[in-house]
Amino acid sequence: MLTLFGNVESGNVHKVQMVFSRLGLPFRRVDVRQDLGQPRDARFLTINPMGKVPAVRFPDGDVLSDSGAILFYFALQTPLWPEPRRDQAEVLRWMFFEQYSHEPALAVLRYLKRFTPDPGAHQSRIADLVSKSTFALGVLEKRLAQAEWIAGPAPTIADYALYPYTRWMNEVGFSHDDWPAISLWMRRVEKLPRFLPLYTDAAREVIAFADYFATPQL
Amino acid sequence: MLTLFGNVESGNVHKVQMVFSRLGLPFRRVDVRQDLGQPRDARFLTINPMGKVPAVRFPDGDVLSDSGAILFYFALQTPLWPEPRRDQAEVLRWMFFEQYSHEPALAVLRYLKRFTPDPGAHQSRIADLVSKSTFALGVLEKRLAQAEWIAGPAPTIADYALYPYTRWMNEVGFSHDDWPAISLWMRRVEKLPRFLPLYTDAAREVIAFADYFATPQL
Numbered sequence: 001m002l003t004l005f006g007n008v009e010s011g012n013v014h015k016v017q018m019v020f021s022r023l024g025l026p027f028r029r030v031d032v033r034q035d036l037g038q039p040r041d042a043r044f045l046t047i048n049p050m051g052k053v054p055a056v057r058f059p060d061g062d063v064l065s066d067s068g069a070i071l072f073y074f075a076l077q078t079p080l081w082p083e084p085r086r087d088q089a090e091v092l093r094w095m096f097f098e099q100y101s102h103e104p105a106l107a108v109l110r111y112l113k114r115f116t117p118d119p120g121a122h123q124s125r126i127a128d129l130v131s132k133s134t135f136a137l138g139v140l141e142k143r144l145a146q147a148e149w150i151a152g153p154a155p156t157i158a159d160y161a162l163y164p165y166t167r168w169m170n171e172v173g174f175s176h177d178d179w180p181a182i183s184l185w186m187r188r189v190e191k192l193p194r195f196l197p198l199y200t201d202a203a204r205e206v207i208a209f210a211d212y213f214a215t216p217q218l
Numbered sequence: 219m220l221t222l223f224g225n226v227e228s229g230n231v232h233k234v235q236m237v238f239s240r241l242g243l244p245f246r247r248v249d250v251r252q253d254l255g256q257p258r259d260a261r262f263l264t265i266n267p268m269g270k271v272p273a274v275r276f277p278d279g280d281v282l283s284d285s286g287a288i289l290f291y292f293a294l295q296t297p298l299w300p301e302p303r304r305d306q307a308e309v310l311r312w313m314f315f316e317q318y319s320h321e322p323a324l325a326v327l328r329y330l331k332r333f334t335p336d337p338g339a340h341q342s343r344i345a346d347l348v349s350k351s352t353f354a355l356g357v358l359e360k361r362l363a364q365a366e367w368i369a370g371p372a373p374t375i376a377d378y379a380l381y382p383y384t385r386w387m388n389e390v391g392f393s394h395d396d397w398p399a400i401s402l403w404m405r406r407v408e409k410l411p412r413f414l415p416l417y418t419d420a421a422r423e424v425i426a427f428a429d430y431f432a433t434p435q436l
Contacts, residue, residue, distance in 0.1 A: 049357055049360055049361070050315055050319065050357055051353070051357075052319070062304075064304075064307055064308075064311065065311060066310070066311045066314045066315060066318075067314075068310060068311075068314040069307045069308070069310045069311035069314060070307075072306070072307055072310050073303065073304070073306075073307035076303055076306075085291060085294055086280070086282075086291070088290070088291075088294075089282055089287045089288070089290055089291035090282075090287070092284070092286060092287045092290050092310075093282065093283060093284040093286075093287035095314075096284045096285075096286040096287060096313075096314075096317055097268055097284060099314055099317055099318045100284075100317045100318070100321075100322075101268065101270070103318075104318075104322065135269070139267055139268055139269075142267055143267075
């Protein structure tokens with residue numbers, strides 16, 4: 001069985017859970033807690049030297065990390081990865097946009113406002129991230145006012161990549177009501193087969209970090 | 219002919235120039251200057267609503283933006299994109315690493331230290347970016363101590379994606395001498411066919427921003 005490393009509060013991990021759920025892939029999850037710094041723990045760096053979740057371990061011991069690379073790998077030869085070369089490039093274009101311009105604004109804003117003890121100590125950084133988040137959401141709103149899905153005529157892994165941190169905009173001070181095209185798109189995503197809501201878990205089994213590394217199993 | 223939008227001081231644009239040079243693709247370049255804010259100029263937003271360079275316009279008017287998506291598109295069915303699915307995922311894994319963990323540290327550090335009037339005003343941000351850059355270079359050094367190329371047994375677009383901002387580490391206070399495996403890898407990249415050095419241009423023709431938008435041509 002596949003082993004997914006990551007926590008349910010991470011949107012990057014949730015993307016992988018959503019796609020595994022959609023594709024019906026069974027997996028277990030090792031809980032790697034970001035609030036305890038576990039992605040940079042020496043034990044985890046033996047799994048992923050990049051020090052980040054998610055990572056997926058295959059039954060033969062091979063490890064693939066990075067949400068975008070994982071989504072690509074499992075989506076190949078499924079309807080979530082289109083056939084024409086230009087359409088494939090468009091999927092990656094939006095996935096790179098998410099990792100470069102969208103997630104570093106919305107996810108970091110969420111981290112500072114929800115998971116740090118004193119958000120007031122980060123006011124100028126928060127103001128900068130609100131501005132960047134507004135721009136990123138504006139790019140999405142404009143795209144989704146013209147098209148049902150992010151990267152082409154049908155849903156792809158780009159939709160799954162963009163869903164979690166976009167949906168969580170209401171945790172960081174944005175209102176879904178202000179982004180009508182995005183809101184309609186989120187409802188379409190939520191009606192896709194085997195949709196997995198945020199903060200829920202599709203894993204067959206969950207293993208605590210210390211337990212996994214006490215007796216590593218493939 | 220292809221039209222590339224971007225400036226020669228941008229590593230993200232240079233990646234595309236390097237791959238176009240390697241593949242022998244003729245193109246012209248519209249100079250979009252970041253120091254003048256031209257990527258967010260309303261005229262450029264009609265080309266790329268994401269407000270970023272590079273972007274490539276095809277002769278039929280279609281536009282593809284994002285360095286990673288552009289590299290993928292043009293590398294398909296060339297030796298720069300491997301055949302096995304797992305190797306392809308590995309290429310993307312390193313390209314996402316570059317855009318998420320490497321470029322936002324090294325390129326932003328370079329911007330603050332080289333292209334802002336008063337770097338002294340950004341001391342705490344610079345300290346944070348030095349720490350993140352050191353971690354990213356450490357990940358690369360570790361990988362390249364074990365392998366000749368970034369993402370597999372042969373050079374791929376991941377090598378081109380990681381070259382510019384890694385090579386520019388000496389512009390932001392790092393010394394190539396401290397990273398021996400990275401330095402050997404850079405020399406290997408520089409010996410690849412039709413290698414294009416930083417700050418040089420492979421375009422057949424260069425068009426100024428205002429001139430292009432005065433009389434747009436495909």
